[in-house]
Amino acid sequence: MELVNTKDGFNFKILKDKTLAVAAGVDGVFYCPFCYSQTSETEAKCASCGKNFPELIYYHGDDDTWIASGNESN
Numbered sequence: 291m292e293l294v295n296t297k298d299g300f301n302f303k304i305l306k307d308k309t310l311a312v313a314a315g316v317d318g319v320f321y322c323p324f325c326y327s328q329t330s331e332t333e334a335k336c337a338s339c340g341k342n343f344p345e346l347i348y349y350h351g352d353d354d355t356w357i358a359s360g361n362e363s364n
């Protein structure tokens with residue numbers, strides 16, 4: 291599990307087996323949820339920061355953070 295930074299103008303989008311960032315109002319263009327480099331939904335990890343894309347990103351209300359899970363490398 292890893293903390294994720296939100297970015298103005300971006301939302302998280304859950305795909306079949308991963309969660310990526312998308313720009314609000316723009317469909318079909320995906321970004322790494324960690325570094326916000328543009329990526330493709332067919333990639334398993336970010337070519338820019340090298341992190342695996344998480345299965346899920348969820349909001350943790352107790353301390354107002356977003357958590358990525360399922361991105362641990364084997």
Ligand SMILES: [Zn+2]
Nearest residue numbers: 322325336339
């Ligand atoms: Zn990245």
